[in-house]
Structure formats: C-alpha cells, structure tokens
Amino acid sequence: MSYIKGTYLEELIDRTVDGWAKILGFTDERSRQSDGTYKGDDPSTPHVNEAWTSGKSPKKKATRKKTRKKTK
Numbered sequence: 001m002s003y004i005k006g007t008y009l010e011e012l013i014d015r016t017v018d019g020w021a022k023i024l025g026f027t028d029e030r031s032r033q034s035d036g037t038y039k040g041d042d043p044s045t046p047h048v049n050e051a052w053t054s055g056k057s058p059k060k061k062a063t064r065k066k067t068r069k070k071t072k
Contacts, residue, residue, distance in 0.1 A: 028058045 004010045022029075031039040031053050041051040049057045 028056075029053045 004013070029052070031051055033039050039051055041049050041057075048055050051057070
C-alpha cells in the first residue's frame with residue numbers, strides 16, 4: 001500500500017506483524033546460555049541444531065549475482 005509507505009502507520013504495522021510472528025514461532029532465534037552468550041551446536045547430534053531455538057538452522061537466503069557494466 002503506497003499511501004502508508006514511510007509513515008508511522010507502516011512502522012506500527014511492521015512492529016505488530018513482527019511481534020505476532022515471534023509469538024507464533026515463525027522466526028528463528030539463536031539459543032542462549034544462562035550467562036547470555038550464544039549456545040553452540042553439538043556435533044554429536046546431527047539431526048538437531050541446538051544453536052537455534054527451533055532446533056533447525058534457518059535456510060540461507062539466495063544472493064543476486066552482481067552484473068558489471070561493459071565498457072567499450
């Protein structure tokens with residue numbers, strides 16, 4: 001919706017959607033130890049990734065290849 005782009009309403013909607021996604025478990029977060037540092041993955045359990053709260057590491061996003069401008 002272009003009429004709300006860059007307004008306070010857009011920011012409010014984004015924060016609300018992000019909050020609900022976190023509550024419903026659609027976002028992955030790193031697991032933390034009791035002292036607040038990140039928890040590492042245990043290599044002895046290949047099917048579970050302890051470093052993430054969901055137990056699975058998130059998929060990596062695809063990156064675009066940069067095209068170079070051809071000069072004459």
